[in-house]
Amino acid sequence: MRAITRITVGLVMTTGLGFAGASVAGADRGDGQLACNSGEICFAQNSGGGGGQRHFFYGSTNHANEGNFSNGVVFYHNASSIKNRDTESPVCVTESGDWVNDSWQFPERSSSWSNFAEDLNDENASHKRGRC
Numbered sequence: 001m002r003a004i005t006r007i008t009v010g011l012v013m014t015t016g017l018g019f020a021g022a023s024v025a026g027a028d029r030g031d032g033q034l035a036c037n038s039g040e041i042c043f044a045q046n047s048g049g050g051g052g053q054r055h056f057f058y059g060s061t062n063h064a065n066e067g068n069f070s071n072g073v074v075f076y077h078n079a080s081s082i083k084n085r086d087t088e089s090p091v092c093v094t095e096s097g098d099w100v101n102d103s104w105q106f107p108e109r110s111s112s113w114s115n116f117a118e119d120l121n122d123e124n125a126s127h128k129r130g131r132c
Contacts (some may be wrong), residue, residue, distance in 0.1 A: 029108050034070060036083045043079040043124070045069050049113035053078070056127075079124040081113045082106050092132035096125030103132040 006052035036055060045051030052069025067075050077096075084091045084106045093116075094103040106114055116124070 004047040005076045017068055022060060024078060036085055038085050040085045041127070042083045042085065042106045043069075043075070043127075043130070044081045044083075045071070045073055046115060047080045047113075047121075049081055051080075057071055059081055075124075077124060079116065080121050081115045082110075083113045085109055086129065089129040090131055091127055091129060094125055094132075095120045095123035101125070106132045 020025055034053065036049075036053065039057060041056045042049075043054045046052070052073050053073045054067065054069050054072030069078070070074055082091065082093065086108045088108060091106045092103050092107050093106065094101060104117065104120055115121075
C-alpha cells in the first residue's frame with residue numbers, strides 16, 4: 001500500500017512540475033530556462049530583474065514585443081530592466097510613450113541587470129539586435 005501511495009504522490013508532483021514549467025517556456029523565446037543565460041536578451045517586469053521575465057535568443061527571428069512575462073503579465077509596455085547576454089550584438093530598445101520615441105542601447109555580454117531610464121520604464125515598444 002505504501003508503494004502505491006509513493007508512486008501516486010510522485011506522479012502528481014511530476015505532473016505539477018510539468019504545468020509550472022509550461023508558463024516559463026511560453027514566455028521564453030530563448031533556451032526555455034527561467035535563468036537569463038548566455039546568448040539571450042532578457043527583460044524583466046521590475047527593476048533589478050525582479051518580477052516576471054521574458055527572454056529572446058539572439059539567433060531567433062522573432063523579437064516582437066508580444067506575449068507575456070513568465071508570470072502572465074503582458075510584456076508590451078511593461079518592462080523595467082534588461083540583461084543583454086547576447087554574445088555578439090548590443091540591443092536597441094525604443095520607447096513609444098511620448099512624441100519623441102527615444103532609443104537606448106544596451107551593450108552585449110552584460111552580467112547584471114540594467115534598469116530602464118524613466119522615459120523607457122514601462123514604455124518598451126520595440127527592441128532589435130544592433131546599434132540604435
